Amino acid sequence: MSSDHPNLLPTRPQRILACVGCQQRKIKCDRKFPCLHCTKSKTTCTPATKIPRRRRRRFAEQELLDRLHTYEELLQQNNIDFEPLGQEVTTTKPSPDYSDHVETNGGITPASSSTTIHSPGVKPDLKSFWHAVNQRFRTDDEDGDSPDTEEYLDDIVNSAMDSIFVDDSSFLFGRQDTVDLSPLHPDPAHIFRLWQLFLDNVNPLLKVIHTPTMQVRIIEAIGNIYALQPPMEALMFAIYSMAILSLEDSDCRSTFAGSKPELLKRYQFGCQQALQNSGFLKSEDRDCLTAFFLYLFSYVHSSEPKALSSAVAMAIRIAQRMQLDSEYACAQHDFLEGEMRRRLWWALLLFDVRVSQLAGGKTKSFLPIFSTRTPLNSNDSTLAASVQDPPISTIITPEVAQEQPTESIYVVVKANMGNFICHTAFHLAYNAPELLPLVPTPAVHSSPGTNDQITHLEKMLESRYLSLCNPSDPLHFMTIWETRSLLAKCRLMEYYRSDLESSWTETQFDTACQHAIRLLECNNTIKSSPLTKPFRWMTRFYFPFPAYIHLLKHLKRAPLDSHARDAWDVMSTNFTMWLSEVFQNQDAIYMLMGKLVLGAWAAKEEVLVRRNEVLDPDEVPGIVTTIRKIAKEKRAREEQIGSDVGVDWLSGGSADVYGGGFAGMAGGGAAFDDTITNEFVNGLQNPWPVFGLDSITNPTIDPGMNQLDWTASAMDWGVGQKTTW
Template identity: 30%
Template sequence: MLYGSEEDEHERPTIHQAFDTMFDNNDGFPFMVGGSTSRITHLHPSTIQIFQLWQVYLNNVNPLLKIGHAPTLQNQIVEAGANLSHIGKPLEALMFSIYLIAISSMMNDGVQTTFGTSKSVLLARYHEASQSALINAGFMRSCDLMTLQAYLLYLLSAGRYMDPRSFFCLIGIAIRVATRIGLHRDGAQFGLSPFETEQRRRLWWQLALLDKRIAEMTGSAITALSSSRADCRLPLNVNDTDLYKHTKEPPISSSCVTEMLFCLTRIELLVAVAPSGARPEPSIVRNMHNSNSDTSVPPSTSAERSKKPSSFHALEDYCAYIETKYLKHCDTKIPIQHFTLMMGRVSLYKLRVVDFICRRIPASEIPDKEREALFLIAVQMIECDDEIYTIESLRGFLWYTHYQAPMPGFIFLISELRHRTTGSLCERAWKAICSNHHNRGMIRKVTSPMHAAFGQAMLKAWNAREQAELKHGKTVEPPELIHLLRRVYSSKGMASQQQTGFTETSEAQLENSSLSMSTAVADVERETASSDMMFDGSMMFPPLDGMGEMDGSRMMEYGETDWSYIMSSEALCGLFDNFTEKQ
């Protein structure tokens, strides 16, 4: 699956061929090198809309990122809104990036109702304005934290719709700027104020999070954490109200739930993974907490665990630590805490699945009990991710999940379902897979080149189930996803066979087969376009080279691109070859 079968493409990963098909040859670099500054005051929304967008940001984005001190920034925005023609360039860049990510976090109907304009129009407007504002602020030369904050928000908004390979390079700019101004070094050791030190920590770790995630998706082993020799400590577990600009003593990190709950959970999950790969390395967390005295990793206490590999001890201890330190305190009545709980559970399931994959042991060679447990964990991973999309109070946070599709669980289940063909757990797995495809909007893109990476494996798994049921005199109704995949692949197979398998095929036959395939693809897209999904599938970005009309053929689903991370031998040790049973 990692490499194509054509001889001339033997050295080129299939996933990169898929990227090439989805995106044109124009890198669409969003900032003209040497571009001139421009006046953009007229592109600001009205004062009322500025405050509306700020409130959306506070509700949907700030709880997940915490890259700025909200009380201080709010005062600056209120002051700026009173005189838009005299805003400092760093603040103006940050304001436009806030507009952009606020709109990106909303659903179409919410944007139309609140602002009286379609989401696509506002995205295009604020995307262009954000680029201009960043150029005006000299974002690649600036040493201002506010400018770098603006660039990070821009990347989080626009990056979802770029070729991940281009996106990874743009993140590299942010990391270079960050290391140039020393964000990777902890400010406390250089005598910086507690307030500035904390702001620098928060920004560095959010940059590191995004950089690592896109590195995984593109199969890169080079990340901010693997190359910068960073010694930046984790942010303190404190609320914004505990931070004061002119205080000389840092606040005491709280042992209770604070506004930093989600961010700290994500950061801890990040540093528990090898900087240059995806395999869990909880010892990294242990070492880090030795230099951060406010937390500690509980030691192993179970004698029974002594029979397991040492890596298993550390991982189980680490998962228990995350549950005890963060997740058990989450109140599901509070949206951000509910989101923290659900995303945390998905990530812990992911760590366990990835840890097994990286052990390079075929599933057929592990004890049945462990294999059963892993299968259940993979099912729970997808079910938990899917539940996020069905909870109304979490809709404002869904923008964040586009970078976090549960693909290790998908891959593991699809492989195992070729052999686990009956039973209640088998049915539960298929239900979870199909539901998640539906709610994440992936079912609308079964014609995407990305599905060439796993569509056939999914069909083989379903075919195996049908054959197993037939042996027992039973039949199973294929779910919508399987119906759609069969139609697309049968049409593609017909065209491929006529073009390569028969030398005497007429031009008319070739034309008919191509029309048949096009018709099947169009039918699939038409049938799924109107489906009622929690995921707002129309939240797609205009092409970056021109920002013209919304072009559905160039839409990108991060749930699909995540397969490159799974199929990267650098990231997951050649996963597919290592954990499937030998055929």
């Protein structure tokens, strides 16, 4: 019957494929043309059926290519020159100047780790389970290389899951009714002002917003503020919040006729609601994740680090679900989208590292288990969705260097440092000692603090980036000195990685002291320069506490060390710069700093007493004089109001400390317990406002106070957490 009446056979309806744009962005398509996502992004919606089918690769051919790929890797590992097959680009040739490293487009990693950059046309060996199912059960007439084939089952399963489970985040943040957010937006003139402040003060240090495209979208949004899509609205409120964060309270009052806490609270609430409306916990929208990242960053000066760290972990998990941690996944998108995903991943990763340090923990996200390369050293104007290959001028190699640094120089340098350090042995020793056996043992064992890897990293950064910067440019100035500060921290923390049972030589003590002084000198340069005024909101995020700890411990051990005068001078200068931002009227902070500072100074006075030498009052360091003065004023105020709580934590029970006598300060030099640090940090930090809670619980506390790295873990790349001093 079927042969007599072929037309009566039931015909299989042709499956409608996802559009090309949704396939490239790895998002669910509603399979209508134009689809919803392309309509929102105002891009051309091209049906996938218009793509000509490619020849199906036979299994035998694939097996042969896999074997060739394996042989090529073996040749590369043994540094044997050969002509590679296909489009895969592999860089294994070491730099002529930095022999311990492998250099790639925008990144640097230790030579011990093989670095492979897959082109978008080459698929990695490991695929999803759904791809394996499709490969096993596909028919000969199906195109195995079609980008939609392996996503077919994925779409079905995801759609089924979405229909089963309700999009409800009330279990975590509490149920919130949808509210009209349009009244929370500032007027158009203030929107443009906030946008410009964001571009001047915030975006150069984060670069998670593509300026040319976002500016067009903001202009369009202002024309119809009542019809904004939730992700875009969340992103706008996040931009408002970060712009306000970057200002001083006086600037907020003069420009926007409102206090900084009030404006910040208003825009953070708007961002909260817009994120809820976006379903951000399950969203695949990069704008939504960017808004969430900026929203979390807006709490760095008023949050409790442990709670903030937990919230940042949610953002990291969302980014991992979106495959921002996979270079292969980023390469599947167009050039602009792929690059913005790389920038967002590195911004999230480094933020997570720092917040985890402030919380006294260790982040496992900053381990060499992700493949996303560092961002390109390029201007936003060179990035365009139509560009399929990176501009030649943005590829940094030892042979081709930029004539001038770009507007991305700050994030590029920080990402390169992070990419390098997360592969080093001294980083893993502090954060993941279980991975140390995987690190190759160097042929020559150097003494602590003489890490050749850090030396090569410093040479690379200085020659490739810092030497090209203009010190009179605010962003370049910030890049130069923060990089040098972080390198000094890195060297200092490397010293403490050595075997604690072994003793240091005097030369090693001397070198470590130089690194600590260098760290404070760099911080003094950053804090004192008027060029860094737009970026002071970021500088408050990094307090050089490890340098204080090391110098004060060293000066207590060796009061007459050759570096003693320089150490006291640089600490006095730095303490004065941080006084109004961090230390003012914070009793617990003075308790800690007072015991450390006066204990070290008491050791020197004790030596002078034994030698029968008289101390010149003019030689008393400024930091000692300041702490004594504030303690004396506090005692006078407390006595005036009849308080029983004194300042004996400084004097050791003797009032003679205020007059400069030695007897009182001897008690102040008692070694402090690490529990003191934990107690006063936990007591001073405000609880982080989760969605729906009051964001300003104690406006009298200075925002910068929360950023002290009191756990002595201030190695900004995850080195040295929970060090026992």
